[in-house]
Amino acid sequence: MNKYHEILAKILSEGKLQENKKGNITFLLNQKLHLKPGDLLQIFERHGIARNKLKTELELFQSGERLTERYRDAGITWWDYCGPILVNSYPTYFEQLPELIKKINKEKRNSKNYVLFLGKNDTESNQQPCLSLIQFQIDNGKLVVSAYQRSSDASLGLPADIYHLYLISQKVNLPLKSITLFLGNVHIYSNNIEGTKQLLNGETAKFNLNT
Numbered sequence: 001m002n003k004y005h006e007i008l009a010k011i012l013s014e015g016k017l018q019e020n021k022k023g024n025i026t027f028l029l030n031q032k033l034h035l036k037p038g039d040l041l042q043i044f045e046r047h048g049i050a051r052n053k054l055k056t057e058l059e060l061f062q063s064g065e066r067l068t069e070r071y072r073d074a075g076i077t078w079w080d081y082c083g084p085i086l087v088n089s090y091p092t093y094f095e096q097l098p099e100l101i102k103k104i105n106k107e108k109r110n111s112k113n114y115v116l117f118l119g120k121n122d123t124e125s126n127q128q129p130c131l132s133l134i135q136f137q138i139d140n141g142k143l144v145v146s147a148y149q150r151s152s153d154a155s156l157g158l159p160a161d162i163y164h165l166y167l168i169s170q171k172v173n174l175p176l177k178s179i180t181l182f183l184g185n186v187h188i189y190s191n192n193i194e195g196t197k198q199l200l201n202g203e204t205a206k207f208n209l210n211t
Contacts, residue, residue: 064095142177
């Protein structure tokens, strides 16, 4: 069982129940997911991830593309519920990422924490980023990525965020030491419970997007 599957199993066995406007959830608070390159390889080999779509999505985010039509043109339909435009969502903040990566690659300072903040409390948005902060640090010539996620849909959003963070780490010209996610609230929606059990049993599973 890889570390992603371990967090799914833990939610199912130890999670608490909560009513949610998007659907009832089983959740855990303040969980940590520490992933070394070998852990990432296990996840990517054993869990189906829409790699090409997620790579394209990240490229669109970094370009600042806010029109959901452009995402749909690339086969990415999970933003359609937001309407025709993403208001103060991921593109607003990720378009700052290329310059930050360029700065890291130029300086490579061990003593400095490079940080990308996503989201503001007082900003109108039709989809506040669930990923709230990404921090880049250099430890003995290796890259350490830390991320805080305020809310994580474990069935759909979490594997996508893990893959995005991996793609981002590959833009830094240093070997990757680890990616650590701090999950403020990690949950499984009630209509995805059975699919999660099927996944953990090695069966093919499909999940519903709760919006």
